[in-house]
Amino acid sequence: MASIAVQPATPADQNRAQSLSRELNLPLLEQGSDLTKQTALQAALHVAGKSLSLRQAGPGAPGPVAVDFGAGTMRHRRRGGNNELLGRAVGVGKKTPLRVLDATAGLARDAFVLADLGCQVHLCERHPVIAALIASGMACALDGEDPWLRDVVSRMRLFTGDARELSDLPAQSDVIYLDPMFPLRDKRAAVKKEMALFQLLLDSAPEAAAQDDLLDWACTQPVARVVQKRPLKAPVVGREPSHCIRGRAVRYDVYVLRSLS
Ligand SMILES: C[S@@+](CC[C@H](N)C(=O)[O-])C[C@H]1O[C@@H](n2cnc3c(N)ncnc32)[C@H](O)[C@@H]1O
Numbered sequence: 001m002a003s004i005a006v007q008p009a010t011p012a013d014q015n016r017a018q019s020l021s022r023e024l025n026l027p028l029l030e031q032g033s034d035l036t037k038q039t040a041l042q043a044a045l046h047v048a049g050k051s052l053s054l055r056q057a058g059p060g061a062p063g064p065v066a067v068d069f070g071a072g073t074m075r076h077r078r079r080g081g082n083n084e085l086l087g088r089a090v091g092v093g094k095k096t097p098l099r100v101l102d103a104t105a106g107l108a109r110d111a112f113v114l115a116d117l118g119c120q121v122h123l124c125e126r127h128p129v130i131a132a133l134i135a136s137g138m139a140c141a142l143d144g145e146d147p148w149l150r151d152v153v154s155r156m157r158l159f160t161g162d163a164r165e166l167s168d169l170p171a172q173s174d175v176i177y178l179d180p181m182f183p184l185r186d187k188r189a190a191v192k193k194e195m196a197l198f199q200l201l202l203d204s205a206p207e208a209a210a211q212d213d214l215l216d217w218a219c220t221q222p223v224a225r226v227v228q229k230r231p232l233k234a235p236v237v238g239r240e241p242s243h244c245i246r247g248r249a250v251r252y253d254v255y256v257l258r259s260l261s
Helices: 011-024 072-078 081-090 109-116 128-143 147-153 189-201 204-219
Strands: 004-008 043-048 051-056 099-102 120-125 156-160 175-178 225-231 243-246 250-256
Touching: 004 011, 011 043, 011 128, 051 128, 051 189, 081 109, 081 225, 081 243, 081 250, 099 109, 109 120, 109 147, 109 156, 120 128, 128 147, 128 156, 175 204, 204 225, 204 250
Parallel strands: 004 043, 099 120, 099 175, 120 156, 175 225
Antiparallel strands: 043 051, 225 250, 243 250
């Protein structure tokens, strides 16, 4: 487990930082102490009002990572071609409302896209610090001024824990969506920063080994389809999908278990 502390941005954030440190069972780092000089710590969960960000420690660390649904990149993603492919893969338009269980929520970008496409999304994230980032992103959106953001995020519900142990969620879902970890090819700075975060928080070897288990688990749940996001050229391992939807860098492997309508 990475060594992470909770750090308040200002004295006014001290109480919230304290309660998060208890909740997440992480030590508290003094407000104002310089992260670049920390040697025993790998990262700090930075508390500034409602928003949280994760900042890596040490000299030359990449910039902070946060879940900000109002950011330009999220708005830009909305118009991206991959969204249409993701919507097609899960079956948007075949049933209303379409209930999707995103069993590997991560930084919740795909979940947000799905909610923007009108789906009711249950998000599961098993890493408590990543789940705390999502929860803060959702709280900021719901408290904000933007009616579009509020509307989209009102269709999202977050659960912290292993999706396989939150047993009644599949019965309330039409589709299970999986986006397991995959090796980084993307050289953009923002993506590299997020991957550095995932590598810090998650031990990538067990993560890779668990991918097949998760797909097997998903395909035995009472849902109409399972969709797994994969790198475009990754080999199919284990189950053959019913069909694939291919984008420029990723593909969606679709496992149709029964009709959605
Ligand atoms: C590649 S990230 C997902 C990125 C996400 N699709 C997005 O748009 O930001 C994979 C995430 O799944 C989580 N995860 C993996 N297995 C899980 C499980 N069994 N239950 C819940 N979360 C899981 C990991 O902790 C990690 O945060």
